[in-house]
Amino acid sequence: MAGYFEEMGWRELADGEQPDHLLHMARFLVDFGLYEDNFSGEWPRLPPPAAKEAVENLPEVTLEEGSKDCPICLKKYNPGDKAKKMPCNHLFHSTCILTWLGKTNSCPFCRYELPTDHKGYEAFKKEKKRAEQRKEDLDTLHNSMFS
Template structure:
């Protein structure tokens, strides 16, 4: 994959240039190792629920801040509309919203927002339970052998 992206000459977007979300997503998948993880026929988690997206706090960009939006790689400008994820990663509204229509997790740290997908929510709960069970076992083990 890397050759393909090098050929694309990845650079921050010029003013007025619309981010190409498919390319952006592909870049994330590669940069964060999700490409391998997903394999060929694996799917991304489902989109974030509308409600979760609508309640994401909008934040004001302060003049003193020189933060970059991780999606389009442009620096935030004062009065830009930005959304703060529960994990405190900040994105342009127009950058993160199309992303969350495709999948529910923060592009940077994969923090997951709730989805409207029942099956996926069940899978998530099950996954969480499995982790908790493992913790219990560890606790049990430790209390018996220490």
């Protein structure tokens, strides 16, 4: 059986080396095609909550004219309401976005992602980026060979 694992690029850990279980899991999921289309796929569940620190660092603004609706609660903004500004510049009532970010990490409007405290998800995102890079490299190679 050792041959099989060696073929898969697995090796025994050196003395004192700790296995990176989360990274392994992320690779495993990718290698086994659990994400459709080599990674146009998404995290299989709702992404985890935003990191506390990222949420605390969101700037708070006081709204002026109540012209738009809050995309979360669909109520009109009232002048003087407190709102949080996401890095993507979208505004939400502070209470609405704080509740939202306690459940998942992305802007409800444009899906801009805040960092999370979830190690597995962060490993997944890194791996996803790497897969996209790999695909780009292959496309470039393909184009330079066939065009």
